[in-house]
Amino acid sequence: MASLEIIMTKFRDRENEPDILKANWYIIAAPCIAAANAGKDVPELYRLATNNEPKERRLLIQRRLKEALLKTGVLYGFPRLLNALYPLFKTLDDDEIDNFSPRWDSRDSAEASEKRKVRAKQYFETIWTPAGAQANLDFNMKYHRDMSR
Known part of the structure; x- marks a missing residue:
């Protein structure tokens, strides 16, 4: 063995x-x-x-x-x-x-994509507060847009 x-x-x-x-x-x-x-x-x-x-x-x-x-x-x-x-x-x-693969299988679904965005927004607002999450998103969009998705 x-x-x-x-x-x-x-x-x-x-x-x-x-x-x-x-x-x-x-x-x-x-x-x-x-x-x-x-x-x-x-x-x-x-x-x-x-x-x-x-x-x-x-x-x-x-x-x-x-x-x-x-x-x-x-x-x-x-x-x-x-x-x-x-x-x-x-x-x-x-x-x-x-x-x-749930992400792959639902990649073309607008509904699944929208659900992911809502869950991600809720997650980041919980972690950083709504104001902190928005500030982080704005910062990422300014310097490196791929980090915001």
């Missing part, structure tokens, strides 16, 4: 969540592996998390792993993020790829 498998099995057993779609152990482990620049081990983590699961659940597990890595990549750097994602991608058969 490989050392990663031993560690992850202990981590999984400690959480003691029988439903893999409610478990957090592999969601926590993936960014840790990426941050440690051990991305080559992510496919092994995926194998451990998806062991004996039907295809539809494997796709959901994959989605959770990819999302965890993508959202944390800004913390440890995109080269390490890619070093974690690419080995995973290279192990997936074409029929094993989860292609769900």
Whole structure:
């Protein structure tokens, strides 16, 4: 048994969540592996998390792993993020790829685009207050318009 498998099995057993779609152990482990620049081990983590699961659940597990890595990549750097994602991608058969993407799937929807703008505005107003959010938007529009979208 490989050392990663031993560690992850202990981590999984400690959480003691029988439903893999409610478990957090592999969601926590993936960014840790990426941050440690051990991305080559992510496919092994995926194998451990998806062991004996039907295809539809494997796709959901994959989605959770990819999302965890993508959202944390800004913390440890995109080269390490890619070093974690690419080995995973290279192990997936074409029929094993989860292609769900809410932003991509709704990119041409005016309604979805408007909802994103409203949520973003609410978020920044909560973080910075309405006046602070508007000042930041104005500043970004003046110096670098791409930062405002």
